Amino acid sequence: MQQRLIEVEVIGRKIILKMPKNDADINFIRSIQYARWNKEGFFWDVPHYPGNLERIKQYFGERISILKEHEQIEVKIIGKEHKIGKNEVLILKSRSGRLKLIFGFHAGLMKVIKTIPYYKWDSKNKWWTVPYSEQFLEEIKTKIKEFGMAMKFEEEEMISGVVPKISPLDIPNYRKCPEEYVHKLEERRYSEGTIKAYVPLFEEFINFFSNISLEELGEKEVMEFSRYLVTERKVSSSHQNQAINSIKFYFEKVRGGERKFYHVDRPIREKILPEVLSEEEVSAILKATKNLKHKAILMTIYSAGLRIGELTKLKIKDIDSKRMQIRVEQAKGKKDRYTILSQRTLEILRLYIKQEKPHEYLFEGQKSTKEFPVKYSTTSISAILNKALNNVGIKKNVTVHTLRHSFATHLLERGTDLRYIQSLLGHESPKTTQIYTHITTKGFDQIKSPLDGLDL
Known part of the structure; x- marks a missing residue:
């Protein structure tokens, strides 16, 4: 039997490793400090520390079929894309008064950074930070020049009137949650x-x-x-x-203290009516969605009034075609519930399952396998809806949750009792469901303004 090969990709400060499941290989990867399994991307994420790439090459040897080393590092900071070359350093002066240093692996520069008081390595964002001072900045600039590296320097713009959230970069001894x-x-x-x-x-x-x-x-x-x-x-x-x-x-x-009320000005939640789509707009969105899987996703959410997280957790076994129900397990509030299964949705789901053959979850990601089923991502669902909205030219502020609001509103407009709608949506309190009585336009055409009856 031919052995499956290994793919290695080096991107800045991390090594992405794709390999078939094998206990010996997994034990080797786990022996590398800070290596972790990325369940969303379905690969191993290994820090590009000194010697790690060499260890991987030596261990896998000729089994490595692809080895890519990118010349540029791409990072996104405060919504702005930055591209840093292999021999470049980006220094960013943050609003919190620290310097962020972003560069590919360079032992000499790392050694310099570690001589600065209160330096910090941000393992999540893969950059170094040091307190800002003109002296520290000049020292770093001098060393970068000595190493023959190029440098980019930028300052983050201040947001007028708003104090940014405290981050691990703001204070030297940032405390993690206990x-x-x-x-x-x-x-x-x-x-x-x-x-x-x-x-x-x-x-x-x-x-x-x-x-x-x-x-x-x-x-x-x-x-x-x-x-x-x-x-x-x-x-x-x-x-x-x-x-x-x-x-x-x-x-x-x-702490185990008594339940008490803290005398702070707890705000009253702003009462904002949710945006809803008309039945004609929902129809246009579904018609504009040509991909079978994408159409099945949007139809299932709208026709059953699901939250986006409930949709991604649905399993094939949750679809009950005999009782025409969908079982929603451990939804918000840790409650199970049943909601309706539309006949037309069932027909689309049967076509979709026959074509895509999901393993466990009703909708699965591209990397999903029988051994490791992967749920479909919520960001992908949002992208599907946004594409459909652009195609049909709907300008409302619509999210995936709008389909759930629209489901409830359309049921109410068709005469469904609020108590049934409450049960289908999984609302604990009827007050939550009553919000849809303020949204529906049913009966507005029968109401006349008293102004129209005045003798003017």
Whole structure:
């Protein structure tokens, strides 16, 4: 049996390794410090540290079929694309008063950076940062010139009137979220989305008071931080509410304190009516979507009133064609529910499954296999909808969630009782579902303004 070959790609400060599943090879990769499996891209991500590429070449030898080493590093910072050549250094003076240094692997320059007090390696973004001073900047410039490298220098633009979020680059001893905080979230079975939201929010809070230990933080700091979010960070009311909830979770669940009300000005959530599409607009979007898989995705979301995360988690077994229902497992609030399965959606799904042959999830990514099924990405679904919107010329502020709002509104306009709509959407409170009574235009044509009855 012919052995499958290995693909190695070197991009700036990381090595991308694609290889077939093999226990011996996996153990070798795991022996390399900081190597990790990228489940979205379906490859191994290995830092391009000294000797790592040589180790990989030596181990796999002739099994390596493709070896690419890119001449340029491409990074995106504050929405701006930067391309750095193999022998170039980009120095960016950040708004927080630190210097970001981005370059390909260079042992000499790395050694220079490590002589500067409070230097930091950002493993997520793959760049170095040091405190800004004219002295440090001149020293770095001199060394770059000595190494025969080219340099680009830029400054981030300040956002008028808004203080940026505290980041690991802003303070030398940035505190990470305590492990017990994350473990308690997991223990209480908080959703993956809530954990991803709470952790950075709580980190911002504890680093706002970087000189105060966690044990000494209390109500006074919560009040001060809340005012800071509103007056300086100018965050939305929903962001402020979630930040306060993340802090309350620490005091009440991690510390085990009594549940209490912190006397801060918790904002009233802005009452904004959601955007909805007309039935004609939904029809136009679906007609403009020619790809069978893409059409099946949009039809399933709209016809069943699904959230985008619920759609990606759907498995083939969740489609019940006998009862004409879709089972939504562990949706928002950790609740299971059933929603309706449209006959026309079922027909499209049967064609799609016959053509694409998904393994486990109803909709799977390109890298999905029987052994490692991969869910379809939410960003790809958003791209599908945006393409359709552009094709039909709809200018409304539409997201994938708009299809869910439209589903509920159209049901209400067709006479479906609000209690049934509440059940289909999985709303805990009927008040949440009642918002659609403010959106529907049904009956407006029967209402006459009193002005029209005046004798003018």
